[in-house]
Amino acid sequence: MAEAPPGPPSSQGSHREAIAATELRWLIAMVGLLALMLAVVVTTSLAHALHPPSNVEVIDPVTLHLSGEFVENNLGTAAEPDGSVTVRVLAQQFGFAPNCLEVPAGTAVKFRLTSPDVIHGFLLIDTNVNTMVVPGFVAEVRTRFEKPGEYAMPCHEFCGPGHHGMWARVLVVPKDQFPALTAIERVRCAGG
Ligand code: CUA
Secondary structure: OOOOOOOOHHHHHHHHHHHHHHHHHHHHHHHHHHHHHHHHHHHHHHHHOOOOOOOOOEOOOOOOOOOOOOOHHHOEEEEOOOOOEEEEEEEEOOEEEOOEEEEEOOOEEEEEEEOOOOOEEEEOOOOOOEEEEOOOEOEEEEEEOOOOEEEEEEOOOOOOOOHHHOEEEEEEEOOOOHHHOOHHHHHHOOOO
16 A cells, blocks of 8 residues: 555545445456456357367377378268268368368268478368367367358468468368269369
8 A cells, every 4th residue: 555645544544445445346347347258258169169179189290191090091071970071181381181171061070180290270261160280289170061162271370481372172062962972072072
């Protein structure tokens, strides 16, 4: 506290009461603001699925081409026994492999990405799909596309001189068309 204000003891006492009342008002306002901000975070996370992806899964960026999930012939869209699909993608200077990802509409889609070199970005414009792809980790994003359509997929983390040209796309096809596509057709986005 600063030195006591001038005046008789009774006025000092009422001064302190005024300060205490002001501090209490600020305290209530701050607690209210914190509660409001927490409510916004929880609501957007639960109702709109807006939250940072937090899939802490490690992978060796040096050997991922040679064996395991991200070998070349395992990239692209794979159907799962439960009816969902998994899309595996490599993000590397300066492109995505595969360059087009074909997925069925009205289906649970799980994207799994990793990088053998530097940090890249995975973003689907007009959706809430947005994450960093960090070497040494597998980024995983789950989503669902209700209607057929096409989404641009730019790398949105500066990753070197070719960053501006690092693009791919996602092609959403009708659910009944998807099973007839071969793995090669899927990565070439046949029908798109
Ligand atoms: Cu990859 Cu920017």
